[in-house]
Amino acid sequence: MSSRTNRKQKRTGNRSWGMVNVGLTILYAILALVLLFTMFNYNFLSFRFLNIIITIGLLVVLAISIFLQKTKKSPLVTTVVLVIFSLVSLVGIFGFKQMIDITNRMNQTAAFSEVEMSIVVPKESDIKDVSQLTSVQAPTKVDKNNIEILMSALKKDKKVDVKVDDVASYQEAYDNLKSGKSKAMVLSGSYASLLESVDSNYASNLKTIYTYKIKKKNSNSANPVDSKVFNIYISGIDTYGSISTVSRSDVNIIMTVNMNTHKILLTTTPRDAYVKIPGGGANQYDKLTHAGIYGVETSEQTLEDLYGTKIDYYARINFTSFLKLIDQLGGVTVHNDQAFTSLHGKFDFPVGDIQMNSEQALGFVRERYSLDGGDNDRGKNQEKVISAIVNKLASLKSVSNFTSIVNNLQDSVQTNISLDTINALANTQLDSGSKFTVTSQAVTGTGSTGQLTSYAMPNSSLYMMRLDDSSVASASQAIKKLMEEK
Structure with a gap:
């Protein structure tokens, strides 16, 4: 049983x-x-x-x-x-x-930009609220749309109708504020770094009494390319924090990629290059770095016009993400041509191959005053570091750890490169296992201080560089040649 x-x-x-x-x-x-x-x-x-x-x-x-x-x-x-x-x-x-989520997040931040608009008064002013104001100074011709949005928000939020007195630039408004000719001014966060370049203590001289953040949809969506040959605009902005913040672009590099030949060409244009800036720059001449205050699409179009080439994608990276990327890759090694001590971090860089961590690399790419060639040599150093980063990213180890790398950078990188394109590039690289040959070039010119007029800062005596036409033509031809290689 x-x-x-x-x-x-x-x-x-x-x-x-x-x-x-x-x-x-x-x-x-x-x-x-x-x-x-x-x-x-x-x-x-x-x-x-x-x-x-x-x-x-x-x-x-x-x-x-x-x-x-x-x-x-x-x-x-x-x-x-x-x-x-x-x-x-x-x-x-x-x-x-x-x-998928990480890439979508980076693409979503590329879909919009943020500008913080403020009303400021002198730090020692007795004015504590916008209701005490009858007028403010603002450059309505230069930044009309943002100023109008700010004043509309002010009227809606505070029920205050303040008169706007027009001036030529934010710098003029700031100078008038300091001299006592006005009591208050409008200040755009995207122009703040321009004021800082002429007065490093500007922020400590001001008191903010009203702030409004403007969020705008960007129009520079990528045009997907079927080709394995394309251009990427690499923009390095000079601000910490949110990648969506509109700011100057201190690093301006066109990365020409030919997946067929496994070659990459980095073309650097000096931040001080005197170029025509379309869009918000009204097609007037100004420093290239100032194109960034009108949005990444303006910087991109400026370089397209300069070199006569189509830029397919862009990657915008701020100094915060620069630090993260170097650390994520375990540092980078570059060859240094001249010994110098950096202003940022006071790091000593001897001649020869040098291994750098994130802080050292940041000091290396930021320095220009200690270099014989000034901004031209800084551009070359930026190319060296980017080349070292590209070679590390292209290694099988880095590509296989791509998710981890991107996950750590998602909040500090803005790009319109789609996930499909990223995967296609990663698959091609993993399939071939070949190392990219990275070369670089930098356009040159003649620099001067106070000889050329800036559209964004007409009253300032700025250092700017008139580019050599033959140098620009040679760089343009090199880009075209690499793109045509089979």
Whole structure:
């Protein structure tokens, strides 16, 4: 009787175990299907047939589990296999989703920009509230749209209607404020760094009594290219904090990439280059760095006009993300041509190959006053560091850790490069395993102080560089030549 009972209990146990395995099989099939759909839909792991191998592997596991259940063999083994591969599929789905979310977040920040508009008074002023004002000074011709939005917000929020007295520039408004000719002024956060360049203590001289943040939708969406040859505009902004903040662009590099030949050309244009700035710059001549205060699309278009080439994508990175990227890569090594001590961090850089951490690298790329060639040499140093970063990023180790790298940079990098394009580039690199050959060039010119007029700061005696036409033509030709190589 007891043996019959044991057999009955065993059959019942086997049926229960069988039902568990059926449930696990259905769960595994669903997870595997979601994983494969995501992988092929977003072109993940599409190199060296890895996506095909993964597909075959998942199907084999499913077939084996079904076979074992039909033959009622090794139910425990079936359960273990299904649990393990269900977890593997779940981890894969999570990893893909994380990458999708990160890239979408960087693309979303590229879809808009932020400008902080303020009304300020002298620090020692008795004025504490905008209700005490009857008028403010502001450059309505230079920054009309933002000023109008600010005044509308002020009227709505505070029920205050303040008269706007027009001046030529934010600098003139600031000078009038300091001299006592006016009691208050409008200040755009994107122009603040311009004031800082002529008065390092400007912020300590002012008191903010009203602030309004303007969020604008950007129009510079990427035009996806099917070609493996394209240009990326790399913009380094001079502010810490939110990547969406409109600011000057101190690093202006066109990265020309030819995936067919595994060559990259970095073309640096000095921040002080005297160029025509379209858009908010009214097609007037000014420093290239000032193009950034009108938005990244203006900087991009300025360089397109200068070199006569189409820029397909952009990557905007601030100094915060620069620090993070260097640390994430474990430092970089570059060859230094001249010994100098940096103003930022007071680091000593001898001649020869030097290994740098994030803070040292920041001092290296920021310095210009200690260099023989000034801004030209700074541009060359920026190219060296970017070249070192590119080579590290292109290594199999870095590409395989791409999700981790991007995850740490997502809040400090702004780009209109889509996930499909990023995956295509990563797959191509992983498939070939080849190292990129990175070369660089920098346009040159003749610099002077106070000889050229700035549209954004007409009353300032600024250092600006009139570019040499032959240097620009040569750089343009080099870009074209690399793009035509097969």
